[in-house]
Amino acid sequence: xxxxxxxxxxxxxxxxxxxxxxxxxxxxxxxxxxxxxxxxxxxxxxxxxxxxxxxxxxxxxxxxxxxxxxxxxxxxxxxxxxxxxxxxxxxxxxxxxxxxxxxxxxxxxxxxxxx
Numbered sequence: 458x459x460x461x462x463x464x465x466x467x468x469x470x471x472x473x474x475x476x477x478x479x480x481x482x483x484x485x486x487x488x489x490x491x492x493x494x495x496x497x498x499x500x501x502x503x504x505x506x507x508x509x510x511x512x513x514x515x516x517x518x519x520x521x522x523x524x525x526x527x528x529x530x531x532x533x534x535x536x537x538x539x540x541x542x543x544x545x546x547x548x549x550x551x552x553x554x555x556x557x558x559x560x561x562x563x564x565x566x567x568x569x570x571x572x
Contacts (some may be wrong), residue, residue, distance in 0.1 A: 461484075461563035463564065469570055470571070476536060478536055479493075488510060490556065491508050492504060493507075493537045493551070495549065496565075500548075505537070506537060508535065542570045543570060547568060547570050549567050
């Protein structure tokens with residue numbers, strides 16, 4: 458079965474950076490649109506960044522200019538580079554792969570921004 462595994466989360470001070478990775482197995486990333494979502498405690502899951510099969514990208518207004526999504530189809534990996542992190546970026550971050558009617562999620566990685 459398809460498996461997505463996120464990594465790279467952790468505790469970082471405000472203004473710091475993290476890079477999240479999501480590796481897929483039993484799935485061909487090159488034909489999937491890929492996304493990063495996040496969910497903070499007590500809040501709904503929200504879309505953070507999106508990258509199409511043609512590498513067009515889109516971002517939530519709250520992260521524009523600070524976060525960058527990228528993909529490496531040869532490695533079946535999608536990345537989220539997060540710079541200038543703020544306490545309000547604290548959440549569990551999930552990657553998603555979608556093609557046609559199929560949609561798959563990873564288990565999430567915790568990002569905590571705190572001094």
